[in-house]
Amino acid sequence: MAKQLPQSNAELVTGYIQNLDAPVAGIVEAIRQIILSTDPEIGEEIKWNAPSFLYTGEMKPFNPKEYKRHIIVMNLHKRILLVFPSGAKVNDTSGLLEGDYADGRRLIYIKSMDDLKSKGAGIRKVIKDWLALVEK
Incomplete structure (x- = not known):
């Protein structure tokens, strides 16, 4: 019998999305593609029971409890x-990032595929601005 190989993070995220109800699965997959296509150093995983996206490149050492690698964590x-755990560090003048949480988190609500289409370019800009602030 062949040894079962562990699933990659991408396979885990794909499996998670495939188990979502329509139309949520389609919207989440579209969000995933926007995020992953923004920069080749963005990776994905399941964290806090949902798809999450993180910077995979070189960074200065930091306390893992600070979650400095995590760009976006979905809450479904x-x-x-x-959820942008450190979204407050991005100078978002568009108003796309919502909330004023003391821990620095900022949020973007997606209501439908049309809503995502209207916010897609803004999401990419916030991610690029976040990546520009990474301590390498």
């Missing part, structure tokens, strides 16, 4: 929410 409980 009754809505589609993109």
Whole structure:
């Protein structure tokens, strides 16, 4: 019998999305493609029970509890929410990032595929601005 190889992070994310109900699965997959196509050093995993996206390149050492690698963590409980754990460090003048949380998190709510299409370019810009601030 062949040894079962562990699933890659991409396979885990794909499996997670395939188990979502329509139309949420399609919207989440479209968000995934926007995020991953923004920069080749963005990786993905399942973290906190949802797809999450992180910077995979070189960084200065830091305490792992600071989650400095994590760009976006999805929250899919009754809505589609993109959580930027350190979004406050991005100078977002568009108003796309919502909230004023003391821990530095900022949010983007996605209500539908049309809503995502209208926010896609803004999401890419926020990610690029976030990546420009990475301590390498």
